[in-house]
Amino acid sequence: MKERVSTAIFCLWMAATPAAAMQCARASTPLEKTLCSDGQLAAADRAMAKAYFTLLHKVDDPSIRTSLIASQRRWLAARERDLGELDRADGMDKRTQRSILLAVTRQRTRDLQARTEGQPQSVATALRQRALTSAYSGGPFAGYRVECGFIPSQRDDHKMYYSCFGGHAYQQDDRVCSQSEDFASYTVVTTRAVGRVENGHLKPVATCDFGGSDKSCPDDDADRLQAWNTRPTTEQFQSGYGDGPRLEVDPDLDTGDEDPDWLSRCLTAPSYPPSATGGRASAEGAQPLHR
Numbered sequence: 672m673k674e675r676v677s678t679a680i681f682c683l684w685m686a687a688t689p690a691a692a693m694q695c696a697r698a699s700t701p702l703e704k705t706l707c708s709d710g711q712l713a714a715a716d717r718a719m720a721k722a723y724f725t726l727l728h729k730v731d732d733p734s735i736r737t738s739l740i741a742s743q744r745r746w747l748a749a750r751e752r753d754l755g756e757l758d759r760a761d762g763m764d765k766r767t768q769r770s771i772l773l774a775v776t777r778q779r780t781r782d783l784q785a786r787t788e789g790q791p792q793s794v795a796t797a798l799r800q801r802a803l804t805s806a807y808s809g810g811p812f813a814g815y816r817v818e819c820g821f822i823p824s825q826r827d828d829h830k831m832y833y834s835c836f837g838g839h840a841y842q843q844d845d846r847v848c849s850q851s852e853d854f855a856s857y858t859v860v861t862t863r864a865v866g867r868v869e870n871g872h873l874k875p876v877a878t879c880d881f882g883g884s885d886k887s888c889p890d891d892d893a894d895r896l897q898a899w900n901t902r903p904t905t906e907q908f909q910s911g912y913g914d915g916p917r918l919e920v921d922p923d924l925d926t927g928d929e930d931p932d933w934l935s936r937c938l939t940a941p942s943y944p945p946s947a948t949g950g951r952a953s954a955e956g957a958q959p960l961h962r
Contacts, residue, residue: 702755702772709769715776722783726791734919735797742793742923745819746779749833753821767829775821775833793922800839800920803931807938810842812866812873814917816851817924825857835923838862838913841934847873848937849912850929863888863933864903864911865943875908877901877944883910894936899944 695707706712723743730736754772785792804813817837824830836859838851847866852859860883865876877899879888885907889898900907937943 700751700755702751705755705769705772712769712772712776715773715780719776719780719783722780726783726793729791730794732794732797734801735794738797738918738920738922739793741918742921745817745835745923746833749820750775754831770829771831775831779833796922796925797920800926803926803929803934804841806935807841807843810844810847810868812847812868813840813842814919815839815921815924816913816915816917817921819923822854837921837924838911839924839926839929840912840917841938842868843938845869846938846943847912848934848943851911851913853910858882860910861888862911863937864908865899865937866908866912873912875903875905875912878903878907878911880910885910894933894943894945896944901944 695703698704698707706716723739727736727739730739750772754768754775782792788795800815807813815837817835819833819835821831822834824832834854836852836854838849840847840849845868847864847868849864849866850861851864852861860880862878862880862883862885864878866873867876868874879886879899881888885903886898886900889895
């Protein structure tokens with residue numbers, strides 16, 4: 672999906688000036704017009720933009736800066752896509768739409784300003800992610816893929832929450848192990864996938880999941896071959912590995928539930944999933960994934 676930074680983020684970043692008013696005069700989408708016509712929403716949007724640029728100014732690391740820029744563009748695109756026409760798409764009254772826009776924009780500002788471990792929270796998250804991957808060789812098939820959107824609250828029709836789902840792939844030489852989460856109908860399915868790099872392409876080896884239709888992932892203490900789907904379709908493998916461009920780090924994806932012991936076994940065992948003969952699990956029939 673091609674993400675577009677809305678006109679509003681620029682015209683509302685600074686205090687109202689004739690130049691800013693001219694930008695708002697060219698607002699074209701319903702969301703841009705709503706933001707530009709409401710003083711409180713405009714002030715909230717300016718505060719959010721200021722928090723973002725303040726955060727970005729403090730970060731010198733190229734990969735982390737890239738991830739922060741992608742994160743903000745992702746949020747803006749989701750706001751435009753999911754909240755711009757709530758009154759038309761969902762029959763929501765203007766007052767409720769305005770309340771939601773104000774709440775999510777203020778929450779985004781708090782998230783951008785949040786600190787932990789003596790540094791911005793997003794930077795701390797990225798550094799933890801980097802530390803986890805530093806034990807492995809890395810490669811072109813490693814990295815994060817993330818999709819985000821605003822999800823209605825199941826308990827309160829007047830609230831929406833920004834949520835991100837996706838996956839992280841780790842690469843050690845010619846082996847790739849990944850874990851991802853997908854959300855549908857308020858249900859999260861976690862998928863693990865194992866791939867092998869052959870002639871520059873990634874070939875599916877095995878998949879399993881928690882809560883889905885594939886084979887259920889084995890217990891951490893017994894990565895039994897029979898518990899894995901060793902003939903995954905491309906679709907099954909993509910559920911765990913995903914597709915599209917990846918970032919080295921991504922503050923929008925919480926990897927706190929990843930199992931480092933499983934990742935170590937998957938990436939460093941002589942073969943994985945383990946087989947009774949010690950050979951590689953069969954992946955005959957699986958098509959290589961081009962990159």
